[in-house]
Amino acid sequence: MTASYLIRRLLAVILVLIIVTFAVFALTMILPGNAAIMILGEYRTETSLAALEARLGLDQPWYIQYYDWVSGVVQGDFGQSLRLSLPVSEVVGESFLNSASLAVTALVSVTVIAIPLGLLAGLRRGSKADLGIGVFSYIGASMPEFVTATLLLVFLASPTIGLFPAGGFIPPGESLTGFASHVVLPAATLGLILTAHISRQVRSEVSEVLSSDYVRAARLKGLRERRVIRRHVLPNSLAPAVAVISLDVGYLLGGIIVVEEIFAWPGLGRLLIYALENRDLPVIQAITLLLATVYALSNLISDIVIAALDPRVRYA
Amino acid sequence: MSVFMVKRRHVIMGMAASTVMPRMSFAQGSPQRGGTLKISHSNRIATLNVLTNSGPAEYPVMDMVYSGLTRIGLGNTVLADLAESWDANEDATEFVFNLRPGVTFHDGTPLTSADVVATFEAILDPDVPASAGATLGMVDSVEALDYLRVKFTLNAPYADLPTATAHANARILSVAAVTGDHAELDTQVNGTGPFILEDYDSARIVRLVRNPNYYDPDKPYLDAVEMHLFPDLAAETANFLSGDVDVMLTVQQADYARIAETPGVEALRVPSGRYVNVVMRQDQPPFDDVRVRRALAMSIDRELIVELVLEGLGRPAYDNILSPEFRYAIDTPEVPYDPEAARALLAEAGYPDGIDLTLVASNRPAIRGQVAIAIKQMALASGFNIDVESMPHDTYLSNVWMQGNFYMGYWGMQPTEDATFNLLLTSDASYADTAWNNAEFDEAVAAGRSTVDEEERLAAYRTAQELILRDLPYLVPFFEDALTASRDDVEDWTINPINRYFYLENVWLDRS
Numbered sequence: 001m002t003a004s005y006l007i008r009r010l011l012a013v014i015l016v017l018i019i020v021t022f023a024v025f026a027l028t029m030i031l032p033g034n035a036a037i038m039i040l041g042e043y044r045t046e047t048s049l050a051a052l053e054a055r056l057g058l059d060q061p062w063y064i065q066y067y068d069w070v071s072g073v074v075q076g077d078f079g080q081s082l083r084l085s086l087p088v089s090e091v092v093g094e095s096f097l098n099s100a101s102l103a104v105t106a107l108v109s110v111t112v113i114a115i116p117l118g119l120l121a122g123l124r125r126g127s128k129a130d131l132g133i134g135v136f137s138y139i140g141a142s143m144p145e146f147v148t149a150t151l152l153l154v155f156l157a158s159p160t161i162g163l164f165p166a167g168g169f170i171p172p173g174e175s176l177t178g179f180a181s182h183v184v185l186p187a188a189t190l191g192l193i194l195t196a197h198i199s200r201q202v203r204s205e206v207s208e209v210l211s212s213d214y215v216r217a218a219r220l221k222g223l224r225e226r227r228v229i230r231r232h233v234l235p236n237s238l239a240p241a242v243a244v245i246s247l248d249v250g251y252l253l254g255g256i257i258v259v260e261e262i263f264a265w266p267g268l269g270r271l272l273i274y275a276l277e278n279r280d281l282p283v284i285q286a287i288t289l290l291l292a293t294v295y296a297l298s299n300l301i302s303d304i305v306i307a308a309l310d311p312r313v314r315y316a
Numbered sequence: 317m318s319v320f321m322v323k324r325r326h327v328i329m330g331m332a333a334s335t336v337m338p339r340m341s342f343a344q345g346s347p348q349r350g351g352t353l354k355i356s357h358s359n360r361i362a363t364l365n366v367l368t369n370s371g372p373a374e375y376p377v378m379d380m381v382y383s384g385l386t387r388i389g390l391g392n393t394v395l396a397d398l399a400e401s402w403d404a405n406e407d408a409t410e411f412v413f414n415l416r417p418g419v420t421f422h423d424g425t426p427l428t429s430a431d432v433v434a435t436f437e438a439i440l441d442p443d444v445p446a447s448a449g450a451t452l453g454m455v456d457s458v459e460a461l462d463y464l465r466v467k468f469t470l471n472a473p474y475a476d477l478p479t480a481t482a483h484a485n486a487r488i489l490s491v492a493a494v495t496g497d498h499a500e501l502d503t504q505v506n507g508t509g510p511f512i513l514e515d516y517d518s519a520r521i522v523r524l525v526r527n528p529n530y531y532d533p534d535k536p537y538l539d540a541v542e543m544h545l546f547p548d549l550a551a552e553t554a555n556f557l558s559g560d561v562d563v564m565l566t567v568q569q570a571d572y573a574r575i576a577e578t579p580g581v582e583a584l585r586v587p588s589g590r591y592v593n594v595v596m597r598q599d600q601p602p603f604d605d606v607r608v609r610r611a612l613a614m615s616i617d618r619e620l621i622v623e624l625v626l627e628g629l630g631r632p633a634y635d636n637i638l639s640p641e642f643r644y645a646i647d648t649p650e651v652p653y654d655p656e657a658a659r660a661l662l663a664e665a666g667y668p669d670g671i672d673l674t675l676v677a678s679n680r681p682a683i684r685g686q687v688a689i690a691i692k693q694m695a696l697a698s699g700f701n702i703d704v705e706s707m708p709h710d711t712y713l714s715n716v717w718m719q720g721n722f723y724m725g726y727w728g729m730q731p732t733e734d735a736t737f738n739l740l741l742t743s744d745a746s747y748a749d750t751a752w753n754n755a756e757f758d759e760a761v762a763a764g765r766s767t768v769d770e771e772e773r774l775a776a777y778r779t780a781q782e783l784i785l786r787d788l789p790y791l792v793p794f795f796e797d798a799l800t801a802s803r804d805d806v807e808d809w810t811i812n813p814i815n816r817y818f819y820l821e822n823v824w825l826d827r828s
Contacts, residue, residue: 033710039363041370042717042727043447045746052368052445055498084518085363085502094519168551264548266519274360277680279710 009303013296020292021285022066028281029062035082035279056082069285079282083275091271092286098169099260099267103252105183106190107245114195115241118202122237123229125207133199140196145255149189149262157185167264186263190255194248201244205237212236239306246302250295351825352540353806356552357565360545361522364513365501366487367439367446373565375484376818377543380524381422382487382507383531385413385432385466386478388731388817390810392641394478398427398488398508398531399466408473408768413481415464419531421490422505422512429460434494436468439486444498448486450746451735473766475773476732483731484816510536510821520545530821537824557581562806562825567799569627575801582806585629586798588813589639589729589736592687594675594791597721599751602673607665609788614661615695617653622794625686630796635788636781637727637736639795641813644733644764644777648785658698670699676723677704678712684724687793718749725749725790729814733777734765741789752789 036052037044053059057068072079078088121133140148157166164185170178209215210233218228257269264270268287275283357373366378387397399413419427436458439446456471468477480486490506505513508531511524522543526536544561546552553571556564557578567575567583576583594612596603603609618632633639636648662671677688685706692702707716716723730736738745742761743753757780764776784790802809808822 031710032714037713038710039368039370040445040447041713042725042747043370043450044713045450047442048368048445048447048449051443054443055445083362084360085365085499086518091519166550166554167548168546168555264546264551277709278362 009300013293013300016296017289017292021070021289024288025066025069025281025285026062028279028284029065031279033279034058035281038278039083058082065281069282073289078286081275081280081283083278083280084283088282088286091283092268092290095266095268095271095287096290098171098265099256099269101172101179102183102186102190102260102265102267103249103256106187106194106252107249109187110191110194110198111245113191114198115202115238117195118199118241119206119234119237121199122203122206122210123233130203133203137196137200140192141200143192145189145193145258146262148192149185149259152185152188153262167262169264169266182263182265186259186265189259189262190252193255194251197248197251198241198244202237202241205240206233209233209237243302243306246298246305249298253291253295345826345828347537347807347822347824348826348828349537349824350539351827352542353538353563353820353823353825354542354544354561355563355565356544356546356556356561358546358549358552361516361518361543363502364505364516365498366489366507367444367448367485367498367501369485370447372815373543373545375816376565376820377513377522377524378484378487379509379816379818380511380541380820381505381509381513382489383419383509384482384484384487386482388479388482388812388814390812392643392731392813394482397482398432399478399481402478404475404477404768408475408477408766409470411468411470411477412461413466413468415466416531417464419508420529421508422527423490425490425492427488427490427508428463429466431490431494432466432488433458433460434491435489436481436486438489438494446485448483450739451480451483452486454480472762474734475765475768476734479732480735511541514540518545532821536821538820541820556801559803563800563802563809565800567801569625569629569799572627572629572799580804581801582804583799583801584810586800586811586813587631587639587641588796588798588815589641590796590798590813590815591633591637591639591727591792591794592683592796593637593725593727594691594793595720595723595725595749596788596790597749597751598787598789600721602665602667602671603721605665606787607661608667608671609791611658611661611665611698612691612695612700613651613788613791614654614658615698615700616651616691616791616793617694618651618793620653620694621687621690624690625683626794626796629799630794633792633794634785635790635792636784637740637790637792638733638777638781639729641729642733642736644774646778646781648781653694655697658695662699667699670701672701672703673722674703674705676712676716676720677706678709678716678724679706680709681726683796684726688724691793718747728816731814733780734761737761737780741784750789752787754783754787757783 036049036056036058040048040052057065069079081088081091084091117133121130124130153166156163165182169182172179215228215232218232256267257272260267260269261273271283272287275287359371359373361373361377362371363369363374364377366382369378383397385397385399387395389395398416398419400416402411402413404411415427415429421427438444439448439452440455454470454472454474455468457469459467461467488508493501493506503516510527510530512527514525515521515523523540525540526538530536546555549568552564555561572583575581596609598604613635618634622628622630622632634648634651638645675688677685679685688704692704695702730739740747741752742758760776760780760783764773764780767773798811798813798815800811805826807824807826811818
């Protein structure tokens, strides 16, 4: 991998971001209504609408609005939320932290659960454990989040059972146990598909490595089975899983929007829905930019990780 | 109320005198000082700009931090607020308000007539976004007579001016705030109300503390009030029932029975004039024929719709947009559910094989769609094939509202008959979305507003309502109750049927 390759990839990321924000901007402009119409609701008059549009800058032509937005962003100024009368950076920043706390919890627990499951299934191929894990994975992978979430709510959070709160959020800084009890269900919903995905991936890698020549050679050398697995099977089958996890960040970003809405988690997804409903363009744009950046960078990182782990992969 | 006095001046002065708040609760003992009241709500407090705010959780905050010239009390009476009295000329075209002496803004500057003049001039300025402008359109000029006296000159007689000045978006700002950058009003408050803004976080909490210099030295009783935002209704209800918050600002119909049964909790149900209305444009077919409108009116089972949509927490209405709470509301005759007669009437209007219609319902709030679907099902028997088209609120506001010919409206209660009619039904109403344009009706409303004589007003508003029932500009199937709940130790918590005034300076905690 060369520096010029990296630079080209980074430029591509920037191009993608420009296209994505422009597309979202254009779509929002084409839709009927705007933030001023939403703020005034059914108490709108011609004059009050004109006055509010002027104050919010919505009376400008679209290219001026887009230019103003871009030139602000280049200088690190994401503007003012049209609906919430707060700086966008503040609104989005806080939600981003809340989303990140949910996503990290989900990713860490997935990694801790899915890799051992995949290893177990791969090492004991054809056993009852493998079969059980397989069935679990297929069910997990085939259920959309809103179904998983509803089932979890019915079985674990209904008023009669009440093991976990049905929704809401407590900042970890305020009460760690409060945060933990609220994060379980949304993290489990997000984690189920990922667990299924990653454990299947690990299983197939493990079984491939197990039947490889170098494992056969190691066994023929007379190494004990434990040492074969630890020294040869694990490193070679886990490397692809790491790449899969970084690719799954993209999935996580999509899933989080649905899951946050269901569990009333005050993160980016919920803020995005609020901003869309209220046509709060600067907030929509900032979230889009943020999500696209995270997605593009996680793809880039997974490419780099794969290249670093496997010397055969080379990018010119 | 002592309203049945004949002398005009006395009527107005009598209203000014009724400043004592009616006490609603049956609390024992005298109010105690201290404590923090936690109120939960599920709608964001997106702005603190009192000129334009419209969120259900924004109104209680505005009512705490700001005062108006006048204020609406329970039972739709006009209360004195910053104006301690007022006086009108014989034909109700000039009003002089006498301000309470010694009132200060939260930053310590004294309230004077200049602040009142600046506020109303801003509200009436077409270049300033201000929701109260439409209600105060009859005001020609506002001038300071001296330090504490303000004169309003009207372009037409308007007996209800003291009610109009109580508009929830017409609270008094300081001259500095009015002349300053209005964007600052979004996040900063300098009012004269019983509570002072301490912390504003639109995503989680708004905290207000006692104003020690409130004009009523005994009030408020509470040390602080906190408005907690719960991102969804289930979490809000659970937190209220577990005792984490003291007041649940708005209770949903589906949760009301459960909350009312819970020990330690008082659920409050206030009959209100809030309604969903079916809008039918009268300048185009098929609704230009009153028989079609009447046939649809006879196709709605009002009792059943109250059960279905409101869980019984409301009252059936029969197309009069004035609920029984209004002083001049007439006894509206019931419209029986009669699909047979409706089908016959529809045939008479030229639709013997029934009629296909598309009824638009915005998705916000959900009640519009619920009523639309109930009507669709009920009206099927009379030959109405109604296709309910649900749409996002932004599309509705831009493309259907004030333009479509058949859609669902949803309106809160207005403080007066005149405000209700001038909002929707007179030819020059702010939101005349049915194109009714009835000169006789306009005349009756104008007669009602331009006299302070009880008998004359009664007659004028009776005529106006009879015309509504004759021509059916809207179908109004029910009036929705306002629902709220508080814990047992919260005393004197109440809500106004208009849902704009909350009187938190009277609330106290009985924790002895």
